[in-house]
Every structure is written in C-alpha cells, then in structure tokens.
Amino acid sequence: MAIHTQQTNPEKDLGFGPQPVIKNQPLINKDGSVNVKRKGLSRFNTADNYHTLIKMSWGKFWVVVLSGYLVANLLFASVYVLIGMDSLEGASGDTTGSHFLDAFFFSAQTISTVGYGHISPHGVVANSVAAFESMIGLLAFALATGLLYGRFSKPSAKIVYSENLLVAPYRDNSRGLMFRLANIRKNVLIDLDIEIIFSYNEFVDGKPIRRFFPLELERKYVSLLTLNWTIVHPLNAGSPLIEMTNEDLESSQASFSVLLKAFDDTFSQTVHSRTSYVAQDMVWNARFIPMFDREDDGRIALDMSKISAYHLLT
Numbered sequence: 001m002a003i004h005t006q007q008t009n010p011e012k013d014l015g016f017g018p019q020p021v022i023k024n025q026p027l028i029n030k031d032g033s034v035n036v037k038r039k040g041l042s043r044f045n046t047a048d049n050y051h052t053l054i055k056m057s058w059g060k061f062w063v064v065v066l067s068g069y070l071v072a073n074l075l076f077a078s079v080y081v082l083i084g085m086d087s088l089e090g091a092s093g094d095t096t097g098s099h100f101l102d103a104f105f106f107s108a109q110t111i112s113t114v115g116y117g118h119i120s121p122h123g124v125v126a127n128s129v130a131a132f133e134s135m136i137g138l139l140a141f142a143l144a145t146g147l148l149y150g151r152f153s154k155p156s157a158k159i160v161y162s163e164n165l166l167v168a169p170y171r172d173n174s175r176g177l178m179f180r181l182a183n184i185r186k187n188v189l190i191d192l193d194i195e196i197i198f199s200y201n202e203f204v205d206g207k208p209i210r211r212f213f214p215l216e217l218e219r220k221y222v223s224l225l226t227l228n229w230t231i232v233h234p235l236n237a238g239s240p241l242i243e244m245t246n247e248d249l250e251s252s253q254a255s256f257s258v259l260l261k262a263f264d265d266t267f268s269q270t271v272h273s274r275t276s277y278v279a280q281d282m283v284w285n286a287r288f289i290p291m292f293d294r295e296d297d298g299r300i301a302l303d304m305s306k307i308s309a310y311h312l313l314t
Helices: 049-055 058-083 096-111 124-153 246-251
Strands: 159-161 165-169 175-183 189-204 207-214 221-224 229-234 255-264 269-278 282-284 286-288 292-294 300-302 310-312
Touching: 049 124, 058 096, 058 124, 096 124, 165 286, 189 229, 246 282
Parallel strands: 165 282
Antiparallel strands: 159 175, 165 175, 175 229, 189 207, 189 221, 189 255, 255 269, 286 310, 292 300
C-alpha cells in the first residue's frame, strides 16, 4: 500500500489522536454522531439530560413526556386513595378500583389546572396534596413547553448524503472520488464550506496508529446550495489515494469523515452537518444519475429520491 505523505497534517486528527480503528468501528457515524462510548460516570449524572431531551427523536421524546405525565398521575392518584375514600368529595366510586379511577382523573384535572369542579379535595391533607400537585403541574408544563420550543427553534442542517462513494471518470482520462449531497428543507443555505478527512490504520513498529489526510477537493466552497452538490476529490498525482486499491482500503479500515458548515438564512446562524463513509461504501467505476430535470414550464425539478442513484460503467 502506497501513501503520498506530502499532505499529512497531524492537526487534522478529528480529536481522536493516533488511536486506530478496530473492528470497522468508524470515528464518526453515518448520522454525524461521534462514535465514542463514555464510561465511569455516576449513574445519577444529570449533566447530559437537557442535551438528550433536545437531541432524541420525536417518537422517543413523546414517549418520555407521556410516560412522565402518566406516572405522575398514577402517583398522585395513589396518594389520594391512601388518604381515604372520603378525601375526594363528589367521587362516585364505591370500590377501591373505581375510587382509584376517580382519583386518577381528578389528578389529571389538578395537574393541568383544568379543574372541572365535579370532584374536589376534602380535608387539610387532601387539599395540601392537591395544592402541591398543581404547583408541580405548572412547573412540569413550563418545562415541557421550554423543551418543545428548544426542539423547534434549535438551528440545524437537514442535509441528505448519497449512500455510497463513487470512483468515477473525472475530466480527461482521469478519475475522481465522489459523493453528493442536497438540502432536504426549502430554506436557503449560503456560504457552504466542506472538508473531507481521509484516515486509515498504519503499523509503525508493530503497533497500529491512525493516519489522517485532508483531501483536496475540486470545489470546497459554494455560495448558495440550490440543487444537489457533487463533491469531487480528484485522484491525481497529489492524492494520497492514487495508488491504493479497494483491498488496501478495506485492510487498513479506511474511512472518510465529512464536515460541512453553512449559514442558514432563516435562523441567521451557522449550522453544521457531519457524516462518514468507510471502504465498504465505495463503488468503483460508476457514475451518478442526474437528480434534476425540467418541467413543462421550464422550471427545474430536483428529485430527492435519486440522491444515491448511480449506474455502473462497462
């Protein structure tokens, strides 16, 4: 395996240092997250709670919110039942089960401060519990509202990347390493800046270390992302990949980390997007199928379903 070392930059190590990749574990995952597992933290560590609630998927977020709401009402309903059957005036239940249902729905009315008035607390203890629950409800709903606002207002880039890296013909009698990306949203991204860090394992004195190379690109900046953008690294004499084969890349557990930075015109803030490719994602001697076409009125139409479409060359 031959590598041109003239582009080596020890500072471009993505923060992993010389740690080698083992068992094809990428440094950066496809979704842009860093592939590092943190251990040794306290089980009750709360430093990451807000970040987790903001970053988790919408499905998981609603499961957490609804579960918290259900658990809180079950807890307070149990307290009302323990206080006694006469703690809630207007409750029609004459058994423990039916009284628990009355207490549960009374709790739901109290925690949300709706208070329909059909059931009311009786006695100092029940009124104290109801007052405490209403306070908890106000704080909990304020917290949930803040989390919802944080999830909606957080600037982010919704960039879709092609599933594969292609080694395709490039200009006259040359080849290039290519992938493409597009903006899923209808917002405008300006001043886009992208870089690709190529890394692989190399044995030095019998020990594996990780080498990093920033790849030269045909175009590193674009002023405005309107269609798809095909990123090209020319495989010329200055490329560290010029003499590497697919077997070399796979045996050295090579990977390509993609770092994109852009300015979101809607939020007036800088947004970032990341992804990565490994040697197994490379397709040799192929070409991307165009994503855009013209409609009858002459308007350009971009087909996002074709972001990964390619055909093999004979």
